[in-house]
Amino acid sequence: MSLAIPNGLDNTVERPGERAPLVLGNTNYHDITESVCQVAERKPSAGWVGGFLVAFALLQMLGLLIVYLIYTGVGVWGNRAPIFWGWPIVNFVFWVGIGHAGTLISAILYLFRQEWRTSINRAAEAMTIFAVACAGTFPGIHVGRAWLAFWLAPYPSLNLWMWPQFRSPLLWDVFAVSTYGTVSLLFWYMGMVPDLATFRDRSKNKYRRMIYGLLCLGWSGSSRHWMRYEKAYAILAALAAPLVLSVHTIVSFDFAVSQVPGWHTTIFPPYFVAGAIFSGFAMVLTLMIPARSMLNLEKLITIRHLENMCKIILATGSLVGLAYGTEFFIAWYGQVPAEQFAFINRAFGPYWWAYWTMVSCNVISPQLFWFKKCRTTPWIIVVVCIFVNIGMWFERFVITITSLSRDYLPSAWAYFSPTWVDWGMLIGSFGLFFTLFLLFCRTLPVINMAEVKSSLAKQHHMAHAAAEHGEAEH
Amino acid sequence: MAYNRCIGTRYCANNCPVKVRRFNYFNYNAEVGVGYGVEAFPSAIEKANRKLQALVLNPEVTVRGRGVMEKCTYCVQRVEKAKIHARKEGRKIEDGDVITACQAACSTNAIDFGNISDEESVVAKKHADTRAYGMLEQLNIKPRTMYLARVRNPHPRLKTTQQIEDLATIEAHHGHGGHGEGDGHDEHAADAHGEAAHNDSAHSDEHHGEEQHAE
Amino acid sequence: MIMERFLFPRWTNPFLLVLGAAIGGGGLFAAAMGGLLTDPVTLNIGYQPTQPVPFSHAIHAGQLKLDCRYCHNTVFDASHAAVPPTATCINCHSPKNEAGQTSLAAVQADSLNLKPIHESWKSGKSMQWIRIHNLPEFVYFNHSAHVNSGVSCVSCHGRIDQMEKVYQHEELSMAWCIGCHQNPNEHLRPKEFVTKLDWEPSDDFWKEHYDVANQEEFALKVREEESINPQRHCAVCHR
Numbered sequence: 001m002s003l004a005i006p007n008g009l010d011n012t013v014e015r016p017g018e019r020a021p022l023v024l025g026n027t028n029y030h031d032i033t034e035s036v037c038q039v040a041e042r043k044p045s046a047g048w049v050g051g052f053l054v055a056f057a058l059l060q061m062l063g064l065l066i067v068y069l070i071y072t073g074v075g076v077w078g079n080r081a082p083i084f085w086g087w088p089i090v091n092f093v094f095w096v097g098i099g100h101a102g103t104l105i106s107a108i109l110y111l112f113r114q115e116w117r118t119s120i121n122r123a124a125e126a127m128t129i130f131a132v133a134c135a136g137t138f139p140g141i142h143v144g145r146a147w148l149a150f151w152l153a154p155y156p157s158l159n160l161w162m163w164p165q166f167r168s169p170l171l172w173d174v175f176a177v178s179t180y181g182t183v184s185l186l187f188w189y190m191g192m193v194p195d196l197a198t199f200r201d202r203s204k205n206k207y208r209r210m211i212y213g214l215l216c217l218g219w220s221g222s223s224r225h226w227m228r229y230e231k232a233y234a235i236l237a238a239l240a241a242p243l244v245l246s247v248h249t250i251v252s253f254d255f256a257v258s259q260v261p262g263w264h265t266t267i268f269p270p271y272f273v274a275g276a277i278f279s280g281f282a283m284v285l286t287l288m289i290p291a292r293s294m295l296n297l298e299k300l301i302t303i304r305h306l307e308n309m310c311k312i313i314l315a316t317g318s319l320v321g322l323a324y325g326t327e328f329f330i331a332w333y334g335q336v337p338a339e340q341f342a343f344i345n346r347a348f349g350p351y352w353w354a355y356w357t358m359v360s361c362n363v364i365s366p367q368l369f370w371f372k373k374c375r376t377t378p379w380i381i382v383v384v385c386i387f388v389n390i391g392m393w394f395e396r397f398v399i400t401i402t403s404l405s406r407d408y409l410p411s412a413w414a415y416f417s418p419t420w421v422d423w424g425m426l427i428g429s430f431g432l433f434f435t436l437f438l439l440f441c442r443t444l445p446v447i448n449m450a451e452v453k454s455s456l457a458k459q460h461h462m463a464h465a466a467a468e469h470g471e472a473e474h
Numbered sequence: 475m476a477y478n479r480c481i482g483t484r485y486c487a488n489n490c491p492v493k494v495r496r497f498n499y500f501n502y503n504a505e506v507g508v509g510y511g512v513e514a515f516p517s518a519i520e521k522a523n524r525k526l527q528a529l530v531l532n533p534e535v536t537v538r539g540r541g542v543m544e545k546c547t548y549c550v551q552r553v554e555k556a557k558i559h560a561r562k563e564g565r566k567i568e569d570g571d572v573i574t575a576c577q578a579a580c581s582t583n584a585i586d587f588g589n590i591s592d593e594e595s596v597v598a599k600k601h602a603d604t605r606a607y608g609m610l611e612q613l614n615i616k617p618r619t620m621y622l623a624r625v626r627n628p629h630p631r632l633k634t635t636q637q638i639e640d641l642a643t644i645e646a647h648h649g650h651g652g653h654g655e656g657d658g659h660d661e662h663a664a665d666a667h668g669e670a671a672h673n674d675s676a677h678s679d680e681h682h683g684e685e686q687h688a689e
Numbered sequence: 690m691i692m693e694r695f696l697f698p699r700w701t702n703p704f705l706l707v708l709g710a711a712i713g714g715g716g717l718f719a720a721a722m723g724g725l726l727t728d729p730v731t732l733n734i735g736y737q738p739t740q741p742v743p744f745s746h747a748i749h750a751g752q753l754k755l756d757c758r759y760c761h762n763t764v765f766d767a768s769h770a771a772v773p774p775t776a777t778c779i780n781c782h783s784p785k786n787e788a789g790q791t792s793l794a795a796v797q798a799d800s801l802n803l804k805p806i807h808e809s810w811k812s813g814k815s816m817q818w819i820r821i822h823n824l825p826e827f828v829y830f831n832h833s834a835h836v837n838s839g840v841s842c843v844s845c846h847g848r849i850d851q852m853e854k855v856y857q858h859e860e861l862s863m864a865w866c867i868g869c870h871q872n873p874n875e876h877l878r879p880k881e882f883v884t885k886l887d888w889e890p891s892d893d894f895w896k897e898h899y900d901v902a903n904q905e906e907f908a909l910k911v912r913e914e915e916s917i918n919p920q921r922h923c924a925v926c927h928r
Binding site for chain 1: 499500
């Protein structure tokens with residue numbers, strides 16, 4: 001099975017009794033340090049500069065649009081009765097979903113001792129945080145009076161003695177997303193401390209040394225530091241693991257707790273979480289595949305890593321497909337006319353195009369990953385993953401907008417059309433995401449060097465043991 | 475609505491099954507002297523013509539600013555006024571104390587408004603009518619606004635099967651527990667209000683001309 | 690190589706203490722600012738602007754025992770307790786004409802303090818009194834609903850009859866309003882004494898007039914009879 005993988009870089013073949021290597025080539029510890037540090041230390045490439053300028057321009061656009069929005073009123077979006085929630089909520093849920101892969105990779109896979117997470121977890125965590133930042137932009141500006149959005153936070157107010165409505169899922173959302181953002185950020189930063197120390201030690205100018213020195217909190221690499229680091233990391237992983245499941249569960253409550261037909265379903269929490277992991281992994285792959293070739297990291301982020309993620313995408317994509325089917329089944333089985341209508345309307349109503357875009361992107365396209373060739377050919381993976389990203393955006397569009405556009409009373413039905421501000425904000429949120437991601441590539445260690453080195457050590461150890469074993473047998 | 479507490483998440487409007495809520499997407503009162511930002515400062519508002527324009531606003535009702543949700547309040551300012559007036563006279567609220575704006579404007583008197591917890595009031599009686607129905611009652615939203623089904627009286631030979639069946643159901647219902655239907659409605663009314671003893675009020679509409687789903 | 694590392698030197702350790710103190714102090718400061726400084730008790734109580742005329746409630750309502758309703762005459766009928774027009778002042782303080790004659794009663798007709806009143810009377814322009822008890826525009830308070838239920842002026846305005854210069858006596862915040870709507874009993878009295886700010890019932894007053902033992906029982910009785918059940922839902926005050 002040579003496929004398109006260059007010689008010596010194929011680690012996707014399973015050999016019973018032997019662990020597949022996760023670091024390829026004759027890579028030693030120093031090579032790992034070199035290949036990760038060069039990403040941030042060399043002069044920025046033209047591609048990076050160009051990409052950054054575009055992303056930054058889009059971010060500026062987002063900023064200006066937010067100013068325009070707050071100055072004029074939320075009517076600048078396409079939201080109109082009965083579609084009171086439009087693209088901003090679609091974007092919010094989309095970005096929160098994207099933010100799920102990072103913590104899943106770093107916390108849950110860590111607790112399950114999945115060694116292959118080591119070379120991808122850092123970038124995935126960074127992505128999580130940037131995606132949560134994008135997501136966090138929307139709810140705050142989505143409210144009619146953004147200057148009072150702080151009323152969502154429970155703080156004692158002496159002249160009212162009033163609290164926010166704790167029975168409202170919107171308030172749960174504030175807690176869920178902000179907790180998730182905080183824990184992810186801490187987890188990401190904690191894991192980065194040893195690598196920041198490496199950056200500090202390699203830096204050639206005073207300011208870099210100072211900044212990385214402050215950031216790595218005086219890391220000296222002593223055994224005591226390592227022991228405490230490992231402990232803290234395990235604790236944070238254990239804390240973060242349930243959050244992976246809780247965040248999108250609670251985001252789904254925004255919909256599930258309401259009584260809009262098409263929203264009011266108990267399947268939403270698992271369905272949303274599966275969808276979130278699905279879209280998160282798709283986004284990780286979409287970014288990681290171009291990045292690994294542009295930053296020369298093929299030996300660390302191997303085809304096996306990509307293949308494993310493709311398998312997760314296949315699994316979660318099929319789960320999402322099952323959820324789509326289940327929704328229809330329950331709508332029929334539940335015999336609630338409004339519910340039945342909501343689902344028939346989704347598939348065959350005025351938004352049929354959105355529904356079938358969603359189904360073909362989310363359910364059909366990942367089925368390609370049943371074929372090993374598709375799981376191991378980077379360009380096919382990227383194409384499928386982009387489809388998945390589009391499909392998952394449409395999933396949120398379908399849920400939010402088709403359900404609202406036609407609920408109980410036909411007299412209140414309407415068709416949603418986005419405005420240029422809707423488009424601008426969607427594109428601008430990508431600008432925010434890529435600005436942060438590109439800055440991250442240039443300033444922080446994109447791969448968890450310390451952990452990759454430890455898995456390399458295990459790899460060497462095992463190879464060594466196997467060789468000894470072989471000798472003994474002869 | 476406590477407009478001053480509303481931050482405009484619009485979640486209530488999403489959840490409203492009858493979709494009666496409307497949102498202030500923009501500042502719709504700029505022309506009548508309500509400003510935001512720099513416009514909010516008195517120097518801008520105190521211009522004579524703006525003060526004059528502001529006279530179109532009802533001083534008994536909060537001017538809904540940009541970014542808040544609103545809906546029909548059943549003319550809560552008139553309701554409160556009537557309640558306070560009744561208190562001054564030391565009596566309970568009666569039929570005719572509250573005339574809502576829509577009621578005042580309706581030339582065919584199709585709308586009645588009053589105290590549903592008072593069994594003798596016109597609305598309570600109409601709520602108890604077999605013709606009374608609420609919109610989307612099956613969702614357990616306990617609507618206070620009730621409608622009366624259209625009355626038809628076709629020649630018996632021209633009745634459709636559906637009409638005959640419906641009539642049979644209604645008559646069976648009536649014969650069964652006397653005022654069973656009516657009591658049911660009263661309970662609804664009291665539930666929806668919670669404060670039945672305190673001169674609260676309710677609302678009933680009656681649509682004669684429109685096609686209703688009575689058959 | 691090791692020497693070049695940026696590690697925190699030992700002398701930075703005391704800064705940890707400083708950092709801790711700063712965080713703790715900052716928290717305290719924020720609590721003090723947010724909690725005490727913005728408390729309506731701090732913000733509202735004691736607001737005492739200088740009026741264009743140094744009208745003394747202590748003299749008029751206290752010593753001379755003018756009833757509140759002589760000036761604030763709409764209090765039992767309307768939501769607003771009217772601020773009197775200049776004409777009400779002129780009833781007693783009418784100015785002298787060229788001949789030195791006054792058209793009505795002429796208490797202190799020469800007082801310099803009354804000059805703005807006399808000017809207002811001549812020109813027809815209203816006095817620019819400064820409002821002290823001011824609620825936000827989204828609050829609809831109704832005086833008549835309260836005084837007709839037997840809530841005295843003193844409950845919200847304090848002993849105006851002892852104030853040389855009127856100031857805000859209560860916080861007039863929402864929590865304060867709701868506190869009374871939750872438990873109105875102690876503020877209820879017979880309607881005829883609502884405007885008597887210094888009213889103290891005699892020992893046998895309740896027994897004699899209402900056949901109850903004390904004010905508490907009176908409150909329960911009158912609430913039952915007149916169904917005084919203050920509401921706490923939004924639409925009571927917000928429309």
